[in-house]
Each structure stands twice: as structure tokens, then as C-alpha cells.
Amino acid sequence: MQKLRIRGGKKLQGEVTINGAKNSTVALIPAAVLADSEVVLEGVPDIQDVYSLLDILNDFNVKTEFNDGTLKIDPTHMVSIPMPTGKIQSLRASYYFMGATLSKFGHGVIGLPGGCFLGPRPIDQHLKAFRMLGADVTEEYGVVTLKSDQGLKGGRIYMDVVSVGATINAILGSVCAKGKTVIENAAREPEIIDVVTLLNKMGAKIKGAGTNVIRIEGVDQLHGTNHTIIPDRIEAGTYITAAVAMGRGVKVNNVLYEHIESYIAKLDEMGAKLEIGEDYVFVHPQDTLTMPTIKTLPYPGFATDLQQPITPLLLLAEGRGSITDTIYPQRVKHIPELNRMGANIKVDGDIIRLEGPCKLSGAPVEASDLRAGACLVIAGLIAEGETTISGVTNILRGYANIVSKLQALGADIEMIED
Template identity: 55%
Template sequence: MKKLVIHGGRRLSGEVTIGGAKNSTVALIPAAILAETPVKFDSVPDILDVYNLQVILESMNVTSTFKGGELMIDPTEIIEAELPSTAIKSLRASYYFMGSLLGRFGRATVTFPGGDNIGPRPIDQHIKGFEALGAKVREENDTVYITADDGLKGARIFLDMVSVGATMNIILAAVHAEGTTILENAAREPEIIDLATFLNNMGAQIRGAGTDVVRITGVPKLESKNTHTIIPDRIEAGTYLALAAAQGDGVLVKNVIPEHLESFTAKMIEMGVQLDVREDSIYVPKSENLTPIHIKTAPFPGFATDLQQPITPLLTLADGESVITETIYPERTRHIPELQKLGVAIENPEYGQITVTKSNNFHGASVAAAEIRAGASLVTAGLMADGITEVTNAEHVLRGYDHIIHKLTMLNADIQIAED
């Protein structure tokens, strides 16, 4: 177990470059096994989830090398094998192997995925999609068994709720299905466009990604001809933007797609942060005289649930009460008692609602990261606080943030990793 040790109170300045999107990467790696040729990605974030996915690939005789942001995957000698349950349970996104294995072999056996504990995240919409394509799904002893003995057939599928995971998983299963699949009420996140772009460049026929109706016409094979560059991580970008506004004296956040962050940056501007939004970067000046705001999380293009925790420490600088209404995961509140230990005036007065008021006395403390984004909020609060803050369960933070120690150090933060 590792912990982050933060000597807080230092002002931050300089520039930081955002890495590839975690939420794209964890779908693209399973997607690679659909190819009949080696696959190459660049701008791959150096996060624990990538290494765990490599372990899963290795169990199927799929070789991979990862160095300097480049990931090579060779699925040409892939075999069907039992996937390692420890790696599967370490990250929720391992469920993308359901769709990719089903698309590749017509069957998949996957242990129920693990990952962050942020409340119920059922996979019923994934299963609904697989069954519509002609698969039979059986759940037994914490394992999902999916078979399509007669092959997958295109179908019209309407998701009962917007789900990024189900949208991606159904696309993965449908790329080799016979005929055309029409997926309605699909999620619209940029990471879905990234996945579709990768598959289309290998010969898939996917139209409408980024809208609520996606059409997938099955093709017999996929072959990679070019390196796929992963889009910038909008959640990492939002985290650094909020940190820069909270504790910075002028920070340039580079390698961003501003259109992916509009709902987030609009709220920062509403607070009074004078953002300078450029073509592929955003400059955050020193921010003062901030006003409180109301935030309501929603599927893209709304305010991302993954950014409600990272923005929370910034809200403590506003002169008044800010309110966050969490509509995606109402139980995503495990950061609250930990932030309170640091002196943050934050409460959860009712289910799905968080209130934050001005806090003038941040102080170091020992706190625990319960999941990735909760950990990010603790790191930001620790950098704002006087004294020393220790964030235990640091693996959660390292799962989602590329080279976070190096990036923060280059911004003048005093932060180290230590054994807990």
C-alpha cells in the first residue's frame, strides 16, 4: 500500500500537459483483441489500469509492450483462456472484455468486475444489448457466461438509461455481428467517438458515435494500419484547472480539447475564474473574489460526475454556499468525511446533494482515498492546506492520473509517494 505525502500551502505556477484519456484507454485496450494484426496506441497514460489490462491480455497469449506513452498490442496468437480474477476485480472497465471477446470468439466468460465503490453500477444494459444480438447470458458464482452459438445478428437496441459502458460494450460486440445494429439512447461521451474512430480506422462501419443513435454494420475482419492517438483526458484536465484556480498564481494546462470541457469551464467562469481558453490549452490566472455556484451532474455534454469531487476544494474559496446535485451516482460522497478532516466545510444534507461553504482554515491531516476522483479532491485540498497531509490508499489516485507526482512537482508542489 502506498500513500501520498503533501507539504501544503505552496503556490503553484507553470504549465502541465494532460495525458491520454483514461476512459478511452480502458476500452481501447480490450478493443485491440478484435484486430487480426498488431495494434499501436500513443498518448497512453501511465496509470495502473493500463498495467492491469496488460496482465489480462497476457492471460490470453496477447503480447504487449508499454514505454514512453506508446503501447503495442499483438493479438495475432490470441487464445481463449480464463481471465485472471485479481486483475479483473481491480478495475471496473475490465467488463469491456465481455464485448470484445464476444465479438472475437462468439463467447465470453468474465468475473464480475471490480473498481471504484461509488454506489450501484449494474451491467443490466450491457446484458440487454448482448441478448438482443442473439447471445445467451448466464450469471453464476460471481461470473458472467455469455455464448452466441449461432453467431451474433444485428438488432435494434434501446438503452433504458444512458450508459457509457453499455454503449461501448455493445459496439465492441456488434462490429463483427451479421447485419446492422441500431443502438438508440446511446451515450455521447468523447471517449465513445475515440473508440469508434479506432475501430473505423481498422475497417469497422460505425456511424453516429457522439450522438444518441449509433449504427454498426458488421464486418468480417479488422486490421490496424496506423497508430491511434488517444484523445486528451478531459477529467484530468478539469482536475488541474480546478487546482490551478484554487492554488495557482498562473498555470497553463496544455493538450486539452476545450469543447470536451465546456460544461465544466462554464461553471468556473460563472464562479469568476478568468479563464483564457485557447485552441488546445487553457490558461488559469490567479483567482480571487469567487462567487458560489450550483452544479448538477449529467451525462455528456452535461457536467461530468467524475469532476464533481475534483472541483469541490475550489468551491471552498467562494464567498457563500455552493450546492452540488449528483444525479449519476448519488452515493458518490465518500470524500466528504475525509475533506472534513482537513477543515473543509462540506456536508451531505440529503441524498444526492452536497453543500460546500467558505473554508478559511485548511490544515493537514491523515485521510484515505476511497476512489480515484475522491483521491483527487484530497490531493487538491492537501495542497491548499497548511502543514502535512497524508493520503492513504494512493493506488486509487495512481489508477487515474498520469505521472501525477512529476506533474505536480513541476508546478512547485511538494508531494511524494511513500510506503504506508
């Protein structure tokens, strides 16, 4: 079993470059299969979720080539096969194959996805969107069967809750449907804009991405293209947080400030000293931090995926504070692990209550999910003594080369075999 071993207390200094966005990539890959020729994606992160998607594409007879951040996807000879179990269930984003196969073939059989367990994450809005496009949708024993014998037709889709995944699946289902589709109460995340940018390059006619109303005029065919993925705002936030906690001057490159504006605002409120450049954030050392109150919200609010990575930083701050995650209230499995390291955190219903500063000590802990893993890595960098983190595969699902990147900044971190 692989584990991360961190000897904490080392100051970080230097530069780190952020990869292409994981949450874009896992949607862009299924979107690419709608083309009739090769799609080339650049800036693809070298993470486990990408390899899981490539395994699924191989089963669909889609040719792929992945080298040095460039992924070539050739769906020319893609075949429609049922995927009720197995690889399709290995990650959450596999549900984008519902919209992709329904749009491309007029049918699909897809097993319900896996990924990190963050509490209930129903896909009812996805299935509702497909039904509004005229598809026949059944869900039995964890398998979704989609059919559109008469072809998909544009319609009005209103999202009862703001959902990134359902918005993207609705777009994938609508892009080749006959007529016009309007998606209301759509999610506004940068990753949605990225997916729409790719589809429009492929010949789609989509307007309004980044707003809460997206309008789509169906087209008959989509073609291959080249596309560069946006930087990963969650990875950027993670390294910026580590730099605020332990930095002696760290430059985080390939960052779009407007994508993490709400996160930076919270760090400013805490007293972090940040220099914002055109495509970088430089983190200066600072003496004291003030404890904030945080509430996660749909974009452009504070991202739920940055709730866990910022938590160890709050333990260095003075005073009392709280975190309320309105997106995934049950996203709290990192809390017992932090308390094992000496934190003073209580979960009170849907509110995480903190009091600091706390002195963290190294301990054996487990990464229960991707962002909990990022949280524990930062906690290990802060803590005195040695921290070992199990559940490493969860971290590798979303952070490319995390060990070498942190080593280059001066962290004492290594992957070990237990």
C-alpha cells in the first residue's frame, strides 16, 4: 500500500505551476466523442481520473494517445456498447457518458457513477434534462437506460438546483437535438464555459455559458478541433493555501485570478499577503492570521472543493470561526483526522466550528476523498513531527505530481510503500 510521509515544519519557497483543470478535463473527454474526427486537448493533467476515462474510451473503441499533457481522442470508429458496471463506475464524472452516448447514438446504458463519497449526490436533474429532450429514461438497480427512438428535440430545461454536472449533461444532450434548447438556472462555473468553448469549436451553437441561462441551437454534426484546458482553480487554491501556511515566498503560476476571486478575498480577510499578477499569485510571508467565517456557495461563491484544503490554514488563525458547506454539508470526514493531529474542531449539525491557533502534531491519518487528502497534506506540512497519509489513491485522482511539486518548494514529503 502506498502512503505519503511528511516531516512537517519545513518552509516552502520557489515556484509551482498549476495544471489544466481536473473538473474541466473529466467533462471535456466525454464531450470530445461527439466529434466525427480527432479532437486534441492540451494541458491535460496526469491524474488517475484521466486514465480511468481513457480505459472507458478504449472499451467504446475510441482511439487515444496521451503524452506530456496532450491528449488525442479519435472517436471515428466509436461503437455503442452497454456499460452497466465495471470501469464506468470508477469515477463520478463517468455520468457525462450519459449525455454523450444519448446525443451520439440515440441510446445508452450507463451504470451509476462512483467517485468520492461526499454525502447524497442524486442525478435526478440529469435524468430530468434528458426527459425534457424527449428521451425515454429508466433507472433500475443502479443502471440508467436512455433511449430516443424518435431523436432528441430541443426544449426548456429548468434546473431545480444549481448543478455543474447536470448543466453539462444537459448541454451534451442538447447540442445535436433538433431545434432550440434553453437551460435555465444553469450553473456558471468556469469549467462549463470551458466545455462550451470546446463544443463551439467543434461546430456547436451555444450561447450564454457563464450566465444562468444557456441557449443551444442543435446542429447535425460536430467535427474535430484543438483546445487548451483552463488552469485548475482548485489546485491553484490548494497550493496558494499551502504557501500562506508555510511559505517564505512562493509564486504560483498559471492562475486565473477571476476564477478564484472569492477564495482570494477570504485569504485577504485573514491577513494573507498576496500579489496578484496577470497569470500568477505570489504569496509573501506573514506573521498572523485572523480566523474567518466561511460559507460555500455555487460559483462565483466560495468553492466547496476548497473548503477542505483551507481548513488546516484556519487552525493557524487566531479566534473562533466556522465553515458552512451549503453544497455538501456532509463533507466533514477530514475533521476527525485533523483532531487526531491536535486540532480543536467540532461538527455542529451542518456547521464546522473552529478555534485557533492550534498546534498540530504529526500522526497517521487517512484521506477519505480527494480534497480531504489535500487538506491532510497541508496539515502534514504544518505539523511538528511525521505524518503518514493512507488513502493516497484518492489524492492522485486529482493532483498531478503533488510529491515532486512540493519537494521542489522545499517540503520533506515522499511516497512510501507500506
